[in-house]
């Protein structure tokens with residue numbers, strides 16, 4: 001197994017709980033211990049038990065929570081395209097203006113930019129631009145759509161993809177290039193354009209069976225690439241939920257004063273450490289199996 005198919009156990013179980021509709025353990029414990037649901041630190045509404053609110057909260061991007069999730073999916077897509085042999089660049093930050101005069105915002109020094117570009121994909125000077133987004137099927141616009149996201153999968157992704165296409169396609173056409181939205185829902189459904197992109201880049205070939213992370217369930221190149229991107233999205237969403245619940249539950253727990261009737265346990269003495277037996281070795285901090293400085297790829301780069 002490689003770093004791209006490895007997840008923290010906590011995030012994996014949370015991602016599983018989010019997909020099957022199991023209550024979040026932190027929220028359940030808080031409700032059972034205090035009798036009151038945890039409060040969202042952004043909009044001060046009460047959390048539901050299933051983590052739904054964090055996908056549709058109007059201040060959901062507080063502390064960069066949604067940005068971290070987006071960046072993880074973008075990095076995973078970039079790595080997956082490079083892995084299958086494509087040439088891809090991240091152009092969302094500090095890489096100049098790829099859309100020329102059309103990209104300049106009137107009255108501003110900034111310019112519009114996509115997330116990724118497959119430079120010269122269609123020929124010299126003709127690029128393929130990609131923009132990544134993570135949509136939520138529980139958002140009001142997706143639920144109100146026909147068919148509703150409540151009865152059909154991928155509606156929210158398709159809705160966001162059409163908005164992205166309306167924004168970026170004219171910009172890409174102005175520089176003789178093309179654009180494809182790369183939108184996933186937080187539970188893993190992909191928009192049609194992303195499915196088509198994966199098929200276009202991978203073709204119908206199978207993977208080399210001597211690859212270190214070869215598995216029968218992802219034996220074709222397209223299923224392998226799709227599984228990497230969707231795995232990153234689902235795990236990045238679980239990491240986002242974990243970070244948000246850590247913020248909300250931890251802050252509220254520290255605000256709560258302990259009941260005066262219950263005596264607190266005495267603190268252990270700090271000046272004298274516990275005596276070690278002869279031959280004891282100092283404990284080593286636990287090492288990650290495959291991490292990057294203690295952080296996994298889907299946990300984002302911003303703090």
Ligand SMILES: [Zn+2]
Pocket residue numbers: 040041042043044045053057058059060
């Ligand atoms: Zn909220």
